[in-house]
Amino acid sequence: MGKTRKPYPPEFRRQMVELVRTGRTPESQAREFEPTAESIRNWVKQADRDEGRREDGLTSPEREELRRLRRENRQLKIEREILAKAAAWFARETDSVPPKSSSS
Known part of the structure; x- marks a missing residue:
């Protein structure tokens, strides 16, 4: 290298x-x-x-925007995963499983 x-x-x-x-x-x-x-x-x-x-x-501004959007997308995926796990945990804790939404 x-x-x-x-x-x-x-x-x-x-x-x-x-x-x-x-x-x-x-x-x-x-x-x-x-x-x-x-x-x-x-x-x-x-x-x-x-x-x-x-x-x-890509121009330099386009390249920078793409980099920023990819970073943001990666962060949003992590946050979504955390929220899904938290929702599942709370559902188990309350012994009620909400119906699965078709929009996700």
Whole structure:
């Protein structure tokens, strides 16, 4: 497994993207700077998506929203499971089992 490092600052990534757009290749930048050519190419693709030049993926705001919604969905599933277990426990404690709802 490769080494992990802190993400490059957004300003640094913007500068790398601008250098590619002015004609420098990602490979030449990778030799001169630390990020790999593949990372630089990915930054260019993402910048193109964010600026509307490409439509083959999610923009950064869309990606962040998707991440947030997945996190929220995961939390809601956990909460629903807890509530279902609590309802079952209370039903057993009171010796009355409520009719199963068809909406769940």
